[in-house]
Amino acid sequence: MSELTGLKALVTGGASGIGRATAELLAARGAEVAVLDLDPSAVDRPLRAHLADVSDDTSVRSAVAAAADDLGGLDILVNNAGIGAAGTVEDNADTEWHRVLDVNVLGIVRTTRAALPLLRASDSPAIVNTCSIAATAGLPQRALYSASKGAVQALTLAMAADHVREGIRVNCVNPGTADTPWVGRLLNRAPDPVAERAALNARQPMGRLVTAEEVAAAIVYLASPAAASVTGTALAVDGGMQGLRLRPEGQ
Secondary structure, three states, rough: OOOOOEEEEEHHHOOOHHHHHHHHHHHHHOOOEEEEOHHHHOOOOOEEEEOOOOOOHHHHHHHHHHHHHOOOOOOOOOOOOOOOHHHHHHHOHHHHHHHHHHOOOOHHHHHHHHHHHHHHOOOEEEEEEEEEEEHHOOOOOOOOHHHHHHHHHHHHHHEEEEEEEEOOOEEEEEEEEEHHHHHHHHHHHHHHHHHHHHHHHHHOHHHOEEOOHHHHHHHHHHHHHHHOOOOOOEEEEEEOOOOOOOOOOOO
């Protein structure tokens, strides 16, 4: 498929996980794609790799400018870079709250701020933010992470309202628990990784973790001209976790 031929896309946190799957799918659909990441060394052509730290405004501005110059413009911005956090409100110090919010929320602000002048010059501009089921469902041991993703969903709606008359669409994707390197690291730290994975599988009605490729497909749809009338939307890719309330099997 080549429905994105001629479009230029930028993916933050694009060297692994959901970001990498998204960058590769964008490229497979015909877009020219640049990746921003703290460690882009594993990124191969046709993807273009640029070093960036979304918690540093100077780094972001420089990397976005370099990526846009490399691509010859910018039509699609995927704000995917983010970090996780575990624990209740008691378990993380102020410094950790500041660190996670700085990456997960202000990282989107910095990258979008740098990209907006370029997106305004596009005929088909779109922004997609990677949010989470944690924005809308109360998950145990995820207070800080949930707060950051709740802010991302609210920010997505505000951005959509601010820029709709400029023709810039803004949406977010809310994955359930995805089978990514970050989740893998969490599982490895659990007392019983096998039991923990089974519990994560079971809490999603489809009975399994979401794949990075499934989330990427939703992001690419929202970024594409096929979603030309979609803005201010949070698209759940969560195996039914947000909306379904199943009775126990056999009842």
